[in-house]
Amino acid sequence: MSLINSTVKPFKVNAYQQGKFIEVTDQDLLGRWSVIVFYPGDFTFVCPTELEDLADIYDQFQAIGCEVYGASTDSHFAHKAWHETSEAVGKVQYALLADMTQELSRNFEVLIEEDGQALRGSFVIDPEGKIRTIEVNDGGIGRNASELLRRVKAAQYITAHPGEVCPAKWEEGAQTLTPSLELVGKI
Template sequence: MSLINTQVKAFNATAYHNGQFIDVSEQDFIGKWSVVFFYPADFTFVCPTELADLADQYAEFQKMGVEIYSVSTDTHFTHKAWHDTSEEIKKIQYPMIGDPTWTLSKNFEVLIEAEGLADRGTFVIDPEGKIQIVEINAGGIGRDAQELLRKVKAAQYVHAHPSEVCPAKWKEGDATLAPSIDLVGKI
């Protein structure tokens, strides 16, 4: 079953954020756009490149009213230790959620149970708490924050203009489509 347009399930977790441990729940996703960015593990190889890329684009996401939440099955203590020791991870200003109980990984259907790790799952959640974008990559394939920004802009546009859709490669300011019978077979 697809997670698209489903409500984020209830959870309670602890995150490392700006030098503190904070509580996070599904209620934190209500009223704003959110990206939940799962990755396999701290102190690994592809993961820090992705998280640093997100950190480099974080101000752009914030301008769009989007909060980023990274999640792995590590603990919030491990996130702090990684943040304290890695130059790339030190750049992170968004919450890093620990999921040692696998609750979030199961809720978002990214848990690799035999390994106790999460797949590289990206979820864009609208202000009502509904999932609008789902992307899952194999472990060796890193994601691109610029492409994620483009997709979030498209999701926000469609959310604000429900009678329009964004075609392939749509970028902010490009033409959209207004689906109608007149367009059938003409695109």
């Protein structure tokens, strides 16, 4: 069964953000758009490139009212050490969630049980705590933060404009579609 439109299950994890250890819960996701980006592990190879890509446009996510969270099964202590030693990860200003019990990864159905690591899963969550988009990649396939941002904007748009849909390659400001009998067979 797909997680699309399901509500995020309750969770509570430790995290590292901007020089501090904090706690993040499902309640922190409510009232604003959120993105959780799961990655396999700290001190790896593709992961820092993805976190840096997100860090480079984090301000664009914030500008549209969307908070970003990175998540792996590593500890918040490992997140701090990685942040302090990796030039790429050192750019990260969003919270890095420590899913040491693997409950969060299980809840989002990205945990590779035999490895104790998460797949590369990206989840866009609306202000009501419902999952609106999902992308899950194999460990060797990195994601594109700009595409994730585009998907957040599309989810925000269709939420604000019921009855409209965003076609392929839709970008903010582009034309949308209003499904109707008149459109059948004309696209």
